[in-house]
Amino acid sequence: xxxxxxxxxxxxxxxxxxxxxxxxxxxxxxxxxxxxxxISSVSDDREHIxxxxxxxxxxxxxxxxxxxLGPTKDDITKKTLATYFNxxxxxxxxxxxxxxxxxxxxxxxxxxxxxxxxxxPGNCEVINNHxxxxxxxxxxxxxxxxxxxxxxxxxMMYMMEEQVLPKLKNTFKLPFIMHKTILTVGxxxxxxxxxxxxxxxxxxxxxxxxxxxxLGQVRLRLSGYGEQETSLANEVNYYAGxxxxxxxxxxxxxxxIPLEKAVLxxxxxxxxxxxxxxxxxxxxxxxxxxxxxxxxxxxxxxxVSYANELKESILGVKNETLWQYGAVSEEMxxxxxxGALSNFKSDYAVAITGIAGPSGGTxxxxxxxxxxxxxxxxxxxxxKYTFGNKRKQNIERTAITAMGLLNTLL
Amino acid sequence: xxxxxxxxxxxxxxxxxxxxxxxxxxxxxxxxxxxxxxISSVSDDREHIxxxxxxxxxxxxxxxxxxxLGPTKDDITKKTLATYFNxxxxxxxxxxxxxxxxxxxxxxxxxxxxxxxxxxPGNCEVINNHxxxxxxxxxxxxxxxxxxxxxxxxxMMYMMEEQVLPKLKNTFKLPFIMHKTILTVGxxxxxxxxxxxxxxxxxxxxxxxxxxxxLGQVRLRLSGYGEQETSLANEVNYYAGxxxxxxxxxxxxxxxIPLEKAVLxxxxxxxxxxxxxxxxxxxxxxxxxxxxxxxxxxxxxxxVSYANELKESILGVKNETLWQYGAVSEEMxxxxxxGALSNFKSDYAVAITGIAGPSGGTxxxxxxxxxxxxxxxxxxxxxKYTFGNKRKQNIERTAITAMGLLNTLL
Numbered sequence: 005x006x007x008x009x010x011x012x013x014x015x016x017x018x019x020x021x022x023x024x025x026x027x028x029x030x031x032x033x034x035x036x037x038x039x040x041x042x043i044s045s046v047s048d049d050r051e052h053i054x055x056x057x058x059x060x061x062x063x064x065x066x067x068x069x070x071x072x073l074g075p076t077k078d079d080i081t082k083k084t085l086a087t088y089f090n091x092x093x094x095x096x097x098x099x100x101x102x103x104x105x106x107x108x109x110x111x112x113x114x115x116x117x118x119x120x121x122x123x124x125p126g127n128c129e130v131i132n133n134h135x136x137x138x139x140x141x142x143x144x145x146x147x148x149x150x151x152x153x154x155x156x157x158x159x160m161m162y163m164m165e166e167q168v169l170p171k172l173k174n175t176f177k178l179p180f181i182m183h184k185t186i187l188t189v190g191x192x193x194x195x196x197x198x199x200x201x202x203x204x205x206x207x208x209x210x211x212x213x214x215x216x217x218x219l220g221q222v223r224l225r226l227s228g229y230g231e232q233e234t235s236l237a238n239e240v241n242y243y244a245g246x247x248x249x250x251x252x253x254x255x256x257x258x259x260x261i262p263l264e265k266a267v268l269x270x271x272x273x274x275x276x277x278x279x280x281x282x283x284x285x286x287x288x289x290x291x292x293x294x295x296x297x298x299x300x301x302x303x304x305x306x307x308v309s310y311a312n313e314l315k316e317s318i319l320g321v322k323n324e325t326l327w328q329y330g331a332v333s334e335e336m337x338x339x340x341x342x343g344a345l346s347n348f349k350s351d352y353a354v355a356i357t358g359i360a361g362p363s364g365g366t367x368x369x370x371x372x373x374x375x376x377x378x379x380x381x382x383x384x385x386x387x388k389y390t391f392g393n394k395r396k397q398n399i400e401r402t403a404i405t406a407m408g409l410l411n412t413l414l
Numbered sequence: 415x416x417x418x419x420x421x422x423x424x425x426x427x428x429x430x431x432x433x434x435x436x437x438x439x440x441x442x443x444x445x446x447x448x449x450x451x452x453i454s455s456v457s458d459d460r461e462h463i464x465x466x467x468x469x470x471x472x473x474x475x476x477x478x479x480x481x482x483l484g485p486t487k488d489d490i491t492k493k494t495l496a497t498y499f500n501x502x503x504x505x506x507x508x509x510x511x512x513x514x515x516x517x518x519x520x521x522x523x524x525x526x527x528x529x530x531x532x533x534x535p536g537n538c539e540v541i542n543n544h545x546x547x548x549x550x551x552x553x554x555x556x557x558x559x560x561x562x563x564x565x566x567x568x569x570m571m572y573m574m575e576e577q578v579l580p581k582l583k584n585t586f587k588l589p590f591i592m593h594k595t596i597l598t599v600g601x602x603x604x605x606x607x608x609x610x611x612x613x614x615x616x617x618x619x620x621x622x623x624x625x626x627x628x629l630g631q632v633r634l635r636l637s638g639y640g641e642q643e644t645s646l647a648n649e650v651n652y653y654a655g656x657x658x659x660x661x662x663x664x665x666x667x668x669x670x671i672p673l674e675k676a677v678l679x680x681x682x683x684x685x686x687x688x689x690x691x692x693x694x695x696x697x698x699x700x701x702x703x704x705x706x707x708x709x710x711x712x713x714x715x716x717x718v719s720y721a722n723e724l725k726e727s728i729l730g731v732k733n734e735t736l737w738q739y740g741a742v743s744e745e746m747x748x749x750x751x752x753g754a755l756s757n758f759k760s761d762y763a764v765a766i767t768g769i770a771g772p773s774g775g776t777x778x779x780x781x782x783x784x785x786x787x788x789x790x791x792x793x794x795x796x797x798k799y800t801f802g803n804k805r806k807q808n809i810e811r812t813a814i815t816a817m818g819l820l821n822t823l824l
Contacts, residue, residue, distance in 0.1 A: 017450045019440035194486070195525075300720055308717070317758070
């Protein structure tokens with residue numbers, strides 16, 4: 005079963021907002037066994053909307069439309085749908101009662117323009133909007149279902165969850181879709197592909213493998229399509245197991261979670277704590293951990309020792325080490341990680357020092373030179389990396405790499 | 415001039431990632447005077463991509479394509495473009511040299527599958543990818559420009575900024591557009607609008623004002639459209655000056671820069687230094703500062719004192735304060751900011767302690783309770799805030815608010 009999502013309105017096309025609605029809808033549809041064939045953002049323009057509807061109809065059975073339902077003049081979705089279906093507009097009593105109720109609740113006068121929100125194309129079934137004034141609309145024409153919903157995220161989300169998805173499940177016989185994601189860190193897409201080439205080649209046609217790379221990490225996602233939930237799950241898990249066994253040295257999680265969450269989960273499961281000493285990543289690694297609820301169970305905190313003085317005062321690195329080897333050196337990062345372990349009293353520690361750039365590099369230590377140390381109760385690993393010359397990427401890549409090293413140590 | 419954006423790949427269609435690339439591209443294109451007619455996300459499917467290209471060509475002059483350029487089997491953009499243009503594939507020497515250079519740099523063997531990244535459709539002009547192995551491709555066919563770029567955000571962004579946008583500006587005669595942004599912090603959109611209503615009403619029709627609100631900040635963006643650069647610039651600057659004078663108490667920058675950059679610039683201009691003591695923001699504030707090149711001129715670093723023990727050991731807060739008033743209290747944040755000033759020896763310091771959530775709240779101190787202190791050589795300001803119950807928003811809002819306070823102090 006195929007669906008398409010059409011988003012109407014200029015906010016997305018001028019880049020003022022990011023289209024988070026479509027991603028959320030796509031997730032919901034996929035979980036319900038409905039594949040999304042295309043997502044289109046089109047302008048508040050009658051001809052353009054008509055064209056988008058006609059194109060979507062050729063490819064999909066279900067067409068979900070958001071946006072363009074407000075009371076202002078530039079919101080033209082309803083009239084365009086009436087034109088598309090070649091029907092007139094009628095006043096819907098349920099929708100009128102809803103608008104009246106909301107205006108009474110907020111003690112606002114009901115203007116003519118608000119009453120018009122109850123006007124809908126004659127061939128639609130109204131989907132009551134419990135969280136706003138614009139009604140949703142369900143059309144069933146020539147075997148295709150069209151649903152028009154408001155663009156306000158929470159209004160759309162409640163309407164989808166409470167009414168549209170259950171109604172779609174009743175209307176269509178849906179296949180079962182199962183995704184399984186394996187998070188790897190520290191090996192490139194093409195090397196992974198080579199290591200698991202035979203497994204990939206032998207996948208049955210209804211199971212697909214996708215490589216989703218992102219700064220030092222690659223997500224391997226298996227997607228299975230079938231009729232029978234249990235057997236499909238078993239099959240997808242079987243192939244996931246083959247892949248995990250093959251590349252186990254770089255697997256961080258067998259789930260679709262961020263790397264730092266995988267590391268935190270391991271620490272929490274082992275009842276261990278972590279502290280950090282960050283120089284060139286400047287708090288980014290700490291931020292990655294602490295954005296997750298519950299991180300305080302394992303993450304104690306640490307130092308952002310940007311200035312050399314702070315490396316000495318907070319981490320207790322020796323002044324001689326600084327002037328003898330420099331701030332970006334194996335000796336320095338080793339003292340930093342030891343300083344974090346002893347001063348912050350954590351089981352594990354990560355220390356990072358490097359030159360994020362764009363300036364500050366030398367011939368011997370160019371921009372992108374980074375030393376990372378990870379240490380546990382009885383082991384320490386210190387490595388040097390040479391990344392590129394882009395500051396933001398150096399910061400991100402360093403944090404990801406440090407977490408990869410920590411993941412291996414755990 | 416009209417453009418369309420086509421995003422290729424299943425990640426967006428299954429809702430695994432949100433399409434931030436398209437929003438960013440749309441912004442850039444709009445700033446360059448190019449309107450975006452449609453944004454489409456399509457699957458890794460040959461027929462579907464061909465159809466999307468054919469449809470886009472009917473509506474737009476510029477077609478920007480991202481994604482589907484990796485070395486693995488599911489990445490089929492290049493071959494499909496060759497089919498679309500009815501040309502063969504050729505090996506591009508520049509692209510091959512780039513792949514070879516990158517693999518040599520990371521000391522990795524160059525596999526056959528990697529070499530294939532240098533294969534491109536015969537009619538394209540290669541856009542060198544300085545940040546990755548997949549080359550960009552520029553096609554100029556029958557008066558329409560097609561550009562294919564990698565889907566990895568930073569590779570695409572650098573390619574757009576450094577090469578694609580300048581090339582588009584050279585290829586097409588674009589109108590002159592001038593944007594001038596004023597960054598304000600600490601006052602809501604509707605209040606700002608009321609204060610500058612008369613200025614807005616008197617803007618000439620070719621100058622538009624947009625309000626771009628984002629977590630405690632509002633950007634006021636004046637956009638002027640014209641033929642003559644100097645007179646347009648003078649005119650836009652004149653109206654910007656009127657607005658800045660009117661709301662000067664909340665202006666952080668007269669430029670489209672992030673708030674933390676505005677604060678850093680002020681510190682650097684005054685030759686002053688800053689340190690931080692972060693609890694509930696967990697390194698996020700430090701990260702905001704240190705992501706900017708040159709931040710080390712003013713930012714010394716600080717403590718991420720997530721655990722209470724670290725508040726004592728790094729910042730020197732008193733144990734009595736902790737048990738008498740609690741970690742989230744006026745007394746605590748005051749000792750934290752004083753500890754940062756004296757231990758880290760900076761001119762200014764920011765301290766933050768609060769309950770980011772979702773758990774950890776009490777009746778007296780619910781989730782979202784945050785204390786912020788900012789201190790300078792001879793002044794200190796301590797404030798309590800009650801934000802919402804969403805962890806990520808609380809972290810962001812706290813950081814923004816702290817910078818707003820610091821901005822006022824400076």
